[in-house]
Amino acid sequence: MSALHCSVLNTVDDIKEEQWQSLNCETNIYFNKALFKAFENANQHIEFNYILVLNKEEKAVAIATLQILPIDVDSIATNLSFSERINHKLSCFFRKNQVKVLFCGNVFVSGEHGIFVSSHADSKATFKALSKCIKTISTDHSKGIDVIFIKDFKEESLKLTDQFTSYRYSRLEVEPNMILELTHSFSSFEEYKSQLKSKYRVKVNKADQKSEILETKPLDVNAIKSLLPELQRLYENTVSKSNFNAQILNLETYLNLKYSYQNEFIIQGYFLENKLVGFLSGLVNNKQLDAHFVGIDYNYNKQYSIYPRILNDYVRLGFELNVERVNFGRTASEIKSTLGAVPEDLVCYIRHKKSITNLFLKPFFSQISMKPFKQHQPFKTKKEA
Template sequence: MNFYKKTANALFFSSIDEISEEIWTSLDCEQNLYFHRNFLKSIEKNHPEIKFLYIVLIDKNKKPKAFASIQIINFYFENVQNELKFHLQKLRSFGQKIYLLPKKKPLQLLICGNTFVSGEHGLFIHQHQDKKKSINEMAQAILHFVDLDVSLKIDAFLFKDFINESLSITDELKKYNYHPFLVEPNMVLNLHENWRNFDDYLASMKTKFRVKAKKALQLSAAIKIEEVILRNIETQLPKMTALYQKVATKANFNLGDFNLATYQDLKENFGDQYILKTYWLQGEIVGFMSGLINENSLDAHFVGIDYNLNREHAIYQRMLYDYIEIAIKKNLKTINFGRTASEIKSSVGATPQDLTMYVRHKKSITNRILKLFLQRVQPTSFQQKFPFKN
């Protein structure tokens, strides 16, 4: 799908390579690495099963003012677990009975955002622009583009993932019949200014949680941790991919499978800003962790775990503490741990941050039914831990 299209206030690109240096300079968005051309190109290059679209809104002087990263995927109902799966299965069953949803085909889903990473990584609006107006124009541009390109058979549209502070702007999407809903929260750890090293972090914990942390460190003492570098990444990717698949199958909400070959490009482009470590036991890889240092945050990306050894050697818990130690050493302010395993993440100090998605179905009748089902969807509850002293 090699296309380049243009309307009065928007430019459409099918590849990062089509976007000129002039546009990137005018947008001035690459300080946020999720809008860096090399990050987006790494995702695009390694996921041929996804159709990519990039939209640049332009002002009356033809200057870029906003940017959207769009990914078009085949969405399978089977990729959703727990309560959301229950509601979606009921929706699909009802939709099939009245011939509004296909029986076997996946939904063609257009996503404004990053399929593989939680957070506001789909829409960038220049700081001097009216954000509500830009959201409206982007929603219109997406619908207009789908009408322009007859080869696209889009069933549904999704904008993801917006923090509560953004909702006064993103609720503009309701004008275009998008429905807001919540899935699992992003778990966020705000680092204290007085944490100069990992021992300071441990000292700030209540006795019960400090003992738990030290036990995990003791259980994982036999594990050797290695930096993954470009020279050795190819030989490690097959085992890492197998471990990633074990974790991915447990996720409650999975839009697609991540190709770990992407790590090679991310390490090449971002060096030490992209964190990639493997965990070894008796000469075998038993886990890996990945993450991106973006501005003043460390964002945890995918991990892989040998679950047969996880309890005995506290592999995953050790990874969480390693993220924390890295962030403290780098003098960062926050860690975004992502959506999964909320309770154990809360035990190391993370707190939930709601992320709102907006979805609409192309067919108006189906969209009204979808709204009724989404009103019943709630994030999976978990017991929030409070590990720090008052």
């Protein structure tokens, strides 16, 4: 019998200080109490849970973050690129417009931010304990959970995380994060541009020229507070253009993050004659700049190249912040590849709570595929340099 057992908590405030110390996870900003609290406080319509895996001495050896929320069936089918025939069968199968999903991982952030296992833990036994605990939570009738979705794991983690398939989860390849490496190659934005092939350098310069009239300003706590309704509107504009978004983020979250992280959390506004027409956001974590949500006024986007300028500025910020990588996140993968970003593949695991239902759904899950994109090669070869 395993000496590990789990404790399920409804708020990050219930995690004891000695448990944080035992985990030693707060050097990773995504497993930091202040970050969990920022999301919790601003999004009280979402049910947040935390699983602590404890050893026989009651010391925490792992933590997993969960969110439980309803998702539209139609938006899931659209995002996962099912055929019309399969979409119809799924709609008939669920017989309701929404399913309640238990997410393990941060539903608002792309990447491996759901499970942290301490260096002194038995990783295999820990994942087994987590799997059993997640199953127990999913069968709590008061929560009304239909589907469990465990996200997002990189290639090097799959030797461990593929244990989930033993619990009848289906493995899914999802849209990759797009990563631009800055180390050893360039020391400045100008040097970076000089290494681009001509047509890609022209593209970068054109976006900068068309957006030259825009004033960019870093937003501090007071600016975020005063501009919050506009930031929320621009963010929701952008979300409405995407096929799928699990939930709308209340951007008071960003106000909380700015309070807690100051210069590590960035929001930059784009102004046209003092009118906010766009913004970018990002978080610095262990020498990596992670792009978070952006907001765009699409009435001005084409004329002033707001989105291409935002992508250029993420690269600029990477140099200014002296990070080693810029993680552009997922979506718009082809456009991001024109800046030199390459895909970092991610895997998720999904199952229906009920075993028989899950058995019927497995063939559908196996047909899920992401839309392919063209991967550009914008950097000069040695011969061209």
